[in-house]
Amino acid sequence: MQMRNRMRVATFTVAVFVAAMTTAAAPAATQSHFSDFGPLAVTNGTQVDLSQFDPAKGALTKITITLDASTSGGTIAWDNEAGIASTIQLGIGAEVTAAGPSAFSVVAKPLQLDNGNVDADNDGAADFIGTDSFSVVGGVGNDSMSIERFNPGDFAPYIGLGQVTIDITSQVETFVSTGGGFGPIDPVAGNYSGRVTIEYEFTSVPGPATIALLAIGAVSTRCRRRSPA
Ligand SMILES: [Ca+2]
Numbered sequence: 001m002q003m004r005n006r007m008r009v010a011t012f013t014v015a016v017f018v019a020a021m022t023t024a025a026a027p028a029a030t031q032s033h034f035s036d037f038g039p040l041a042v043t044n045g046t047q048v049d050l051s052q053f054d055p056a057k058g059a060l061t062k063i064t065i066t067l068d069a070s071t072s073g074g075t076i077a078w079d080n081e082a083g084i085a086s087t088i089q090l091g092i093g094a095e096v097t098a099a100g101p102s103a104f105s106v107v108a109k110p111l112q113l114d115n116g117n118v119d120a121d122n123d124g125a126a127d128f129i130g131t132d133s134f135s136v137v138g139g140v141g142n143d144s145m146s147i148e149r150f151n152p153g154d155f156a157p158y159i160g161l162g163q164v165t166i167d168i169t170s171q172v173e174t175f176v177s178t179g180g181g182f183g184p185i186d187p188v189a190g191n192y193s194g195r196v197t198i199e200y201e202f203t204s205v206p207g208p209a210t211i212a213l214l215a216i217g218a219v220s221t222r223c224r225r226r227s228p229a
C-alpha cells in the first residue's frame with residue numbers, strides 16, 4: 001500500500017515537472033504591427049506611428065524593423081558621348097530611409113530599371129534623343145530591407161502602451177552601368193510608397209497556471225522526501 005502511494009506521488013511529480021519544463025522551454029513569442037505610407041513625391045518625407053510593446057506581455061528580447069518600399073513615375077535618360085556602341089543599364093528611383101528611436105535605421109532602394117543597346121555617339125551632343133540614347137519610362141521598382149536589434153539598452157522608447165514614431169525620408173537614387181560608353185544622365189524623380197513593419201520578440205511572463213504547477217511540483221517533491229525509505 002505504502003509502495004503504491006509512493007509510486008503515485010512519484011508519477012505525479014514527474015508529470016508536474018514535465019508540464020513545468022514544457023512551459024518554461026516554450027519558444028519566444030512574437031507580435032508585429034505595420035503601417036503603410038505614400039505615395040509621395042521622392043524627396044518628400046513623412047512619419048508613421050506603430051504600437052509600442054506592451055510590457056505586461058513579457059520581456060522584450062529583440063526588435064526587427066522591416067521597410068518595404070516601391071517606386072514608380074520617374075524617368076531617366078542617358079546619352080552616349082563615346083565613339084563606340086555600348087550596352088546600358090539604367091535606373092531611377094528612391095533611397096528610402098525609415099528611422100526610429102535609438103538610432104534604429106533601415107534603408108531600401110527601389111529602382112525602375114531597364115537595359116538595352118545604344119549606338120556610338122552620332123550627333124556630337126548630349127541631347128538624350130536618337131539611337132545613341134536610352135531612356136527608362138514606366139515600370140515599378142521594389143526593395144525590402146530589415147534590421148534586428150538585441151540590446152535591451154536600446155528598447156526603452158519601444159516599450160509602453162502608446163506609439164513609437166518612425167521617420168520616413170527619401171532622396172533620388174539613380175543607377176547607370178555601361179559596357180564602354182559614357183555620357184550624362186537626365187533624371188526626373190517619381191513617387192514612392194511603402195510599409196514599415198515592427199516585430200517584437202519576447203519571452204512570456206509565466207501565467208498563474210504555470211506558477212500554480214510549479215508550486216504543486218515543489219510540494220510533491222517535499223512530500224516524497226519526507227516519505228520513509
Ligand atoms: Ca550623343
Ligand SMILES: [Ca+2]
Nearest residue numbers: 127128129130
Ligand atoms: Ca543623342
